[in-house]
Amino acid sequence: AGACPVRGHSNVQGDRTMGIYEKPAPAFLDRLEQVFGIQVPREHGYDTVGAIEAMQQGAARVFFAMGGNFAAATPDTAATWAGLRQCDLTVHVTTKLNRSHVVHGKAALILPCLGRTEVDQQAGGTQGVTVEDSMSMVHMSAGINPPASPHLLSEPAIVARLAEATLP
Numbered sequence: 001a002g003a004c005p006v007r008g009h010s011n012v013q014g015d016r017t018m019g020i021y022e023k024p025a026p027a028f029l030d031r032l033e034q035v036f037g038i039q040v041p042r043e044h045g046y047d048t049v050g051a052i053e054a055m056q057q058g059a060a061r062v063f064f065a066m067g068g069n070f071a072a073a074t075p076d077t078a079a080t081w082a083g084l085r086q087c088d089l090t091v092h093v094t095t096k097l098n099r100s101h102v103v104h105g106k107a108a109l110i111l112p113c114l115g116r117t118e119v120d121q122q123a124g125g126t127q128g129v130t131v132e133d134s135m136s137m138v139h140m141s142a143g144i145n146p147p148a149s150p151h152l153l154s155e156p157a158i159v160a161r162l163a164e165a166t167l168p
Contacts, residue, residue: 022045022046038167046060048074051063051083052076053083055084055087056079056082056083056086060083060087062091062105063084063090064090065093065100066093067093069099069100070100071084071099071100071103080103081103084104084105085105087105087106088106088107089107089109091108092108092109092111094111094113097110111158112152113152113158114143114152114153116129116141116143118145118147119142119143119145120147120154120157122157126142127142127156129154129156
């Protein structure tokens with residue numbers, strides 16, 4: 001299943017440009033396989049409404065959110081809450097608490113992460129992320145403030161560690 005950015009959340013413009021879409025083209029998937037040496041799923045994912053329906057029907061058992069406030073941003077709050085409550089697991093990678101975190105599945109994780117204003121220091125040096133503005137200009141964003149905790153990781157570091165722990 002593909003990731004599904006919700007319009008209005010941080011860097012949605014850049015998400016689409018770099019390929020986050022619930023129906024990626026075969027050529028894009030082929031290239032991912034060539035570059036990263038992995039086999040990627042070919043089934044289409046869900047858009048926002050489809051994801052909510054799939055959660056309600058039990059077809060989607062895990063909800064994994066990278067930031068945002070999904071439960072408050074979707075078009076039908078009651079339907080979204082019902083769907084999230086049907087999940088076996090809900091996970092939120094987030095810089096701050098919001099309403100979505102109180103509506104969860106049977107098991108729930110809130111993974112606090114670095115904000116873009118915080119320094120992301122890795123073994124290879126200080127890290128940054130790219131953001132794309134509404135004029136399709138890509139800029140680097142690197143934090144300058146010390147992290148709120150030495151235990152916080154950036155969103156990319158969390159995803160990379162999950163992949164490292166779960167993929168063969």
